[in-house]
Amino acid sequence: MNITFRQLSYFIALAEARNFGRAAAQMHVSQPALSVQIKELEAQLGAQLVERQPRKIVLTPAGHELLRHARRIMEEMRALQLSARWQKGLAGKLTLGVIPTVAPYLIPVALPLLRTRDTSLELGVREARTERLLNDLGEGLLDAAVIAIPSHMDHLVEEALFEDRFLLAGSEAQLSALDGQTEGLKPTELNPDRLLLLEEGHCLADQALEVCALKRSQTRVDLGASSLATLCGLVAEGFGLTFLPEIGLKSETASTGHLAIRRFEEPQPRRTIGLVRRRLSRDDGWFRDLAEILREAGESLLDQARRASPPGA
Template structure:
């Protein structure tokens, strides 16, 4: 049984006339007759009673008609869905992100993407960079936002954002009165630091900034999220070096000040699996890059 046979059957059932049905299908009568005969052989029952005067559905034909229409609708819907997925306008998108992306335009990019692609089902998972890379490799994520450019060969990546580190201080701290802060002035301060296990890149960059200023920081607390870093600083638990985007965290009790000297940048990368192009992923990447350009 072929979809072509079902389509011919439905049209003939609606017209009950071989000539009109053939014209509607843009074929001649003989192929239509052959197709109906083949369908009847496949089903094992006569679907039409026909003579020189009329064509009528048999009880078996009536029974098949509703199911045939449903199957044709499903086939059409499947074809439309496949086309939409190939064009990036439907499907699913599983996104991993580090917490700092909430202050780097991710919510805005998601709103724009969903407005243009409402049929795409988007799910979010907050994971650190290493966890995202593992999930991408196991095909449990489609796209990730990470802090590292060190990637397995199976993944592709692109730099999305590079921004400076700033000093995060309790609002009443003596250095909070300065317009800029020399890194060396943090020498004797207790530090709240991003955990090495969560992001080795960030951990190493912050230690490198301190090393360039001639000291090794006294690390009192290590945490897994930038928001936790800022929150502990707001409670007077230490000072920190954080990406500039954390200025937008809106937590009270903290002050952000630029460093006096140029330092290593905080970088964010978009990452996805290498291989055949995923139109949904590429559509989302274009949205993210357009927002960055804007």
């Protein structure tokens, strides 16, 4: 039996595309060439892997079993190919994914620290929602990602970076109306009719709903805002209230001069920001080094936020 990596990569593409034509286009080969490789793979294994239907293919039980093994084999091969890149720790080329509610605040602070550490480091940053980052990480398109953890994924290694508390942001008039209503400001006591959140798919919105014990249908989400900057601009003008992570306080108050904020009572709602990588990827120190730099950048932002709005003040 002489199964090749090419055959496995073609099979994975076919299994994901469910169509010979689309899989061939993805692999930049002709459809007959891809079909020949799949037939040879079936012959070598002595099993039918796909059922060929008019417009799609369906994996057989043997096909599903092979897909599971093929993905693991290809992942291990990618890890082997990358291993030489990390022989000297954090150096060379690094592709980092970051969720949108962290990237615009953390990356500008972290970049100078990374450059100071190694001016030859070639860094690529991809900003996307958690689901997309985890998918790209699994496919080997990213080396690591900054997300809210835990991810609840066994194939990932996680390193906590910092605790990012949620602040309540709005106009001074809106927030002043809440002062004195209770002994302390509680997320569960907010009026859902006044709460604006990011559009569906953002983990920050899901976390905000969780701490408020709300369902999305109970909040004002008709605006479909896709960035915290948009929400902060809206609430600063009196269009409701929103949650602002501590790491974004300096940036958003600077760009929206009349944005007011309040802290919740203890225990303040928060999220844990962490760095994740594939468990199979080789770590010669680069992951720890990267985590230390990102943690330093995050802690500096949190320190600024807590000086501007001291907890318990």
